[in-house]
Amino acid sequence: xTELIWLAIAVPLAGSVLLHFFGRFLKEPLPGVIAxxxxxxxxxxxxxxxxxxxxxxxxxxxxxxxxxxxxxxANIEILWDPLAAMMTLIVTGVGALIHVxxxxxxHGDERFHxxxxxxxxxxxxxxxxxxxxxxxxxFLGWELVGLCSYLLIGFWFRRHSAAAAAKKAxxxxxxxxxxxxxxxxxxxxxxxxxxxAGIFDRADAELTTGLATAxxxxxxxxxxxxxxxxxxxxxxxxxxEGPTPVSALIHAATMVTAGxxxxxxxxxxxxxxxxxxxxxxTVGAFTALWAATIAMGQRDIKRVLAYSTISQLGYMxxxxxxxxxxxxxxxxxxxxxxxALLFLGAGSVxxxxxxxxxxxxxxxxxxxxxxxxxxxxxxxxxxxxxxPLGGFWSKDxxxxxxxxxxxxxxxxWVIGLVTALITGFYMxxxxxxxxxxxxxxxxxxxxHESPRVMTVPLVILALLSTIGGLTNTPIxxxxxxxxxxxFESITLAHPPEETWLLVVIAALSVIAGLVGIGAAxxxxxxxxxxxxxxxxxxxxxxSWWGQAYGVDEFYGRTIVAPGKRLAEVTAFDIDxxxxxxxxxxxxxxxxxxxxxxxxxxxxxxxxxGALLLAGTVVILIWLLVGGA
Amino acid sequence: xxxxxxYMGLAAVLFMIGALGLLLRRNALVMFMCIExxxxxxxxxxxxxxxxxxxxxGQVAVFFILVVAAAEVVVGLAIIVSVFRLRAxxxxxxxxxxxx
Numbered sequence: 215x216t217e218l219i220w221l222a223i224a225v226p227l228a229g230s231v232l233l234h235f236f237g238r239f240l241k242e243p244l245p246g247v248i249a250x251x252x253x254x255x256x257x258x259x260x261x262x263x264x265x266x267x268x269x270x271x272x273x274x275x276x277x278x279x280x281x282x283x284x285x286x287x288a289n290i291e292i293l294w295d296p297l298a299a300m301m302t303l304i305v306t307g308v309g310a311l312i313h314v315x316x317x318x319x320x321h322g323d324e325r326f327h328x329x330x331x332x333x334x335x336x337x338x339x340x341x342x343x344x345x346x347x348x349x350x351x352x353f354l355g356w357e358l359v360g361l362c363s364y365l366l367i368g369f370w371f372r373r374h375s376a377a378a379a380a381k382k383a384x385x386x387x388x389x390x391x392x393x394x395x396x397x398x399x400x401x402x403x404x405x406x407x408x409x410x411a412g413i414f415d416r417a418d419a420e421l422t423t424g425l426a427t428a429x430x431x432x433x434x435x436x437x438x439x440x441x442x443x444x445x446x447x448x449x450x451x452x453x454x455e456g457p458t459p460v461s462a463l464i465h466a467a468t469m470v471t472a473g474x475x476x477x478x479x480x481x482x483x484x485x486x487x488x489x490x491x492x493x494x495x496t497v498g499a500f501t502a503l504w505a506a507t508i509a510m511g512q513r514d515i516k517r518v519l520a521y522s523t524i525s526q527l528g529y530m531x532x533x534x535x536x537x538x539x540x541x542x543x544x545x546x547x548x549x550x551x552x553x554a555l556l557f558l559g560a561g562s563v564x565x566x567x568x569x570x571x572x573x574x575x576x577x578x579x580x581x582x583x584x585x586x587x588x589x590x591x592x593x594x595x596x597x598x599x600x601x602p603l604g605g606f607w608s609k610d611x612x613x614x615x616x617x618x619x620x621x622x623x624x625x626x627w628v629i630g631l632v633t634a635l636i637t638g639f640y641m642x643x644x645x646x647x648x649x650x651x652x653x654x655x656x657x658x659x660x661x662h663e664s665p666r667v668m669t670v671p672l673v674i675l676a677l678l679s680t681i682g683g684l685t686n687t688p689i690x691x692x693x694x695x696x697x698x699x700x701f702e703s704i705t706l707a708h709p710p711e712e713t714w715l716l717v718v719i720a721a722l723s724v725i726a727g728l729v730g731i732g733a734a735x736x737x738x739x740x741x742x743x744x745x746x747x748x749x750x751x752x753x754x755x756x757s758w759w760g761q762a763y764g765v766d767e768f769y770g771r772t773i774v775a776p777g778k779r780l781a782e783v784t785a786f787d788i789d790x791x792x793x794x795x796x797x798x799x800x801x802x803x804x805x806x807x808x809x810x811x812x813x814x815x816x817x818x819x820x821x822x823g824a825l826l827l828a829g830t831v832v833i834l835i836w837l838l839v840g841g842a
Numbered sequence: 843x844x845x846x847x848x849y850m851g852l853a854a855v856l857f858m859i860g861a862l863g864l865l866l867r868r869n870a871l872v873m874f875m876c877i878e879x880x881x882x883x884x885x886x887x888x889x890x891x892x893x894x895x896x897x898x899x900g901q902v903a904v905f906f907i908l909v910v911a912a913a914e915v916v917v918g919l920a921i922i923v924s925v926f927r928l929r930a931x932x933x934x935x936x937x938x939x940x941x942x
Contacts, residue, residue, distance in 0.1 A: 815942030816941055817939060827865070
């Protein structure tokens with residue numbers, strides 16, 4: 215089955231091509247069905263091919279499909295190992311559910327088929343990224359998902375804000391990509407190949423600590439861009455301009471986790487660069503806290519989730535920086551489940567509220583939307599880290615592993631713990647503002663439960679969020695055993711051995727989550743005037759949170775404005791007078807010369823004849839007088 | 843035998859007549875005849891030089907010139923006819939559109 219794994223990429227790609235060229239001849243919902251089936255087929259293929267890994271012990275293998283640039287180790291080549299299998303299953307599994315949901319959500323959109331064409335292209339690109347057997351192909355996928363992200367954020371490009379958000383995401387990602395690209399060049403100079411096989415086995419021998427640190431940090435620049443870490447996270451909240459299934463699929467469950475995957479894949483390089491690992495862990499921890507605080511002050515239902523995603527990505531980055539790769543990937547998986555669920559639930563709510571996204575204008579929706587309410591409630595406690603749901607096991611494993619590292623990492627553990635508390639607060643705040651309390655709807659809004667095609671994926675995801683955490687509990691480390699062959703040569707950070715310490719750490723994070731939920735419940739279950747007064751009492755801090763610390767304005771002033779000024783100077787002060795001046799000057803010179811010589815052309819044949827004759831005579835005389 | 847110098851002198855006189863005619867006359871047909879005159883002056887030079895130097899190449903060159911001149915006459919007359927149809931005149935001073 216492994217030789218056929220390329221089908222997992224080819225099927226969605228074929229679906230995308232088909233829908234791009236023939237989608238407009240198909241009646242809604244046929245394009246959505248085709249796209250969903252393609253991703254579903256991809257999932258089944260991956261699942262079949264992953265059987266040896268479930269049985270345990272299998273190392274996986276590289277499948278060479280086509281020699282593209284063998285001289286630099288850049289071939290179309292698939293590495294099918296447990297890590298790739300896990301990522302593929304998440305991408306296609308969650309992706310298929312979101313495709314189905316989108317059939318309902320995008321109902322009636324005039325570019326229905328185009329949406330699914332791009333969505334399928336995205337799945338194919340993401341699979342290229344995670345299945346790549348060398349860095350060149352990974353980079354190809356990396357750029358392709360960036361492109362799909364751009365296309366999908368700007369899907370409703372007639373809205374100015376959507377077009378601007380798409381550009382912002384693309385440009386910010388490019389900054390990160392530059393780092394990754396330079397890192398890959400360094401890898402190539404050090405190893406002479408970009409193939410994983412030729413790099414990871416020889417990393418020990420070829421890399422000095424300095425070089426490994428440089429490569430690891432440059433890779434991390436790419437990660438910071440793609441996985442939305444400080445300071446390049448600003449594109450992710452704006453990416454919420456895209457349709458909600460896009461937010462769920464790309465900006466929560468899959469694409470943004472590419473950075474986590476990249477670090478996990480490059481573990482052999484990171485292991486040689488302890489300084490880079492500490493940097494990664496620190497950035498992750500601070501991003502988690504930073505974004506969580508911002509999430510508290512948001513009014514837009516999707517923006518809360520966007521900042522929550524950044525915060526959770528911070529946890530994953532913290533984990534991989536602490537070398538707790540399995541914990542990080544575990545959180546990646548559970549997060550994919552509950553964050554996709556949260557976004558789809560939010561989409562269902564927005565759908566019901568006729569496009570309203572302001573949580574202050576919601577409230578009391580639980581009675582109207584039972585399925586959405588219950589599933590989102592499950593996701594809320596899952597992300598807050600309450601046992602036995604998904605988020606508890608994965609977040610706790612991260613925090614325990616960070617704690618076990620000790621020293622400086624204890625400080626990061628405290629940050630993670632505080633973030634857990636804030637996470638509980640803002641998620642409970644969101645749930646209460648949306649579903650409980652008195653309705654604060656605008657006139658004429660009549661909420662209704664979404665159709666089956668939207669609620670069924672919610673229920674499945676709720677189920678996965680509930681049991682997803684059980685794949686890797688301290689009692690049964692299934693996921694760890696599954697991933698073991700991929701991290702054989704890597705020293706993994708583990709939670710402490712002592713059971714009592716584990717329990718204490720787990721209890722602390724659960725208490726933190728409960729305190730957050732409790733505080734939000736006490737506060738937001740009161741009448742609106744009370745909690746509005748409470749929020750007002752926190753000024754000016756509340757406004758800082760609401761405006762995301764003004765980072766966008768800060769970047770606008772320090773980077774965008776000077777950039778625009780530079781463009782103006784080069785355009786109006788350099789290009790027009792100097793470059794255009796030179797070009798026009800040449801033209802003017804020739805024209806002046808022409809005006810000067812032109813009278814020679816009288817148009818009378820006899821003048822030309824006379825000149826011809828005179829010229830001949832002059833030459834004749836010159837010859838006769840003995841010139842040459 | 844007459845001294846070739848005389849023929850050369852005659853050719854020079856013919857050439858000057860042709861050249862001056864070309865420069866002074868305005869009728870395209872007459873200018874054309876002047877060109878023919880100049881060509882034949884050259885032919886005369888070549889033949890007399892060939893005869894004096896006892897070299898056949900002079901006469902060969904003349905045949906080439908005759909052929910070229912014949913071809914040139916065809917093209918030139920065609921141009922003059924079409925210009926005449928267009929303008930109802932054969933004066934070259936009327937055809938000075940290319941003045942710079």
